[in-house]
Amino acid sequence: MLLTFLFLPFFLSFLFLPQNQSFPPHTPNEPGSPKVKALVVTAHPDDECMFFGPTIIGLREQNAEVYSLVLSNGNSEGLGKERELELVESYAVLGVDRDKVFVLDHPQLQDDITRHWRTDLIAGIVHDYVQRLGITDIITFDRFGVSKHPNHISTCEGVVLFFANFSLPPPSDSSPSPTPVQPPRLWALRSVSVLTKYTGFLSTISLRIILAVEHFQRLVLRALGRDDTALPSIRTGDTMKTAPLLTFLSHPGQYVTTLNAMRKHRTQLVWFRWLYVTWSRYMWVNELQELRVGA
Numbered sequence: 001m002l003l004t005f006l007f008l009p010f011f012l013s014f015l016f017l018p019q020n021q022s023f024p025p026h027t028p029n030e031p032g033s034p035k036v037k038a039l040v041v042t043a044h045p046d047d048e049c050m051f052f053g054p055t056i057i058g059l060r061e062q063n064a065e066v067y068s069l070v071l072s073n074g075n076s077e078g079l080g081k082e083r084e085l086e087l088v089e090s091y092a093v094l095g096v097d098r099d100k101v102f103v104l105d106h107p108q109l110q111d112d113i114t115r116h117w118r119t120d121l122i123a124g125i126v127h128d129y130v131q132r133l134g135i136t137d138i139i140t141f142d143r144f145g146v147s148k149h150p151n152h153i154s155t156c157e158g159v160v161l162f163f164a165n166f167s168l169p170p171p172s173d174s175s176p177s178p179t180p181v182q183p184p185r186l187w188a189l190r191s192v193s194v195l196t197k198y199t200g201f202l203s204t205i206s207l208r209i210i211l212a213v214e215h216f217q218r219l220v221l222r223a224l225g226r227d228d229t230a231l232p233s234i235r236t237g238d239t240m241k242t243a244p245l246l247t248f249l250s251h252p253g254q255y256v257t258t259l260n261a262m263r264k265h266r267t268q269l270v271w272f273r274w275l276y277v278t279w280s281r282y283m284w285v286n287e288l289q290e291l292r293v294g295a
Helices: 002-016 053-061 080-094 119-133 150-164 202-223 252-263 271-279
Strands: 037-042 065-070 101-103 137-141 185-189 245-249 285-291
Touching: 037 053, 037 119, 037 150, 053 065, 053 080, 053 245, 053 252, 053 285, 065 080, 065 119, 080 101, 080 252, 119 150, 137 150, 150 185, 202 245, 202 285, 252 271
Parallel strands: 037 065, 037 137, 065 101, 137 185
Antiparallel strands: 185 285, 245 285
16 A cells, blocks of 8 residues: 555656656746747758657647758758758658748858868857847757767857857847847757667657656655755756756657658668668657756
8 A cells, every 4th residue: 555655646747747848938937938939950951850850849839939950951962952852841741831941051061971060150150040030949969969970069069159159239129130138048969879879669668767757756846845956867967957958759640750751851761761760769759958058
């Protein structure tokens, strides 16, 4: 009986744990916090569905505005223009309109697995889009770039440099474009080990157990009147105060949506990518760690 009494709250927290976690408000405990306008900054067409599908689908279901900035059109094999069209079609499947998808073809940001990109160039480009679109949150790779691809790593480093140099423009009534009322936040997709990377659907089961434990711990702390935001994460050791970690978990229907988005990248559907979309954890799970540059 005692065991049942102790297990029941944990079991209920597992059942009712939200599939996806929402971005915390920019101004906690204050009404009128701005609507989430997220800019997903990636290196190549197909990154959005190979790595960020659960996040994009989750944000769209929460009615967040999602924009895409792709730093190259993937022209390493001379298919750049075709891949640009595939990118737009893929994002349409994920619920993002064509006019919110931006892809570059810059001579110094060409798809190249042997080359790092200029971070100052990336920082300047990101600055322009953030100011033009009024972005509240930026989502990109972490410093390991999921696959250690140098273009992915440079993307992260360029975005981090943007934050290191960030300053708000002076207010202007005549400004033709929206600007954020405060600095945007930076969320980096957490890279995992190679073994963990290819656990596919199984990763959702293990992660839901971990999330349920963390959720139950927070419920207990709240019941005791203690601060649950100071609770270290089982996964990272960080707290929601120091480095919030958000999780997006896809159910089978959402996985199929991400898979259908990947199928729009017809030029990329070689045999090993079929293995990837079958076994990759990133098709099912995204963990976003907030990076506080200079904090």
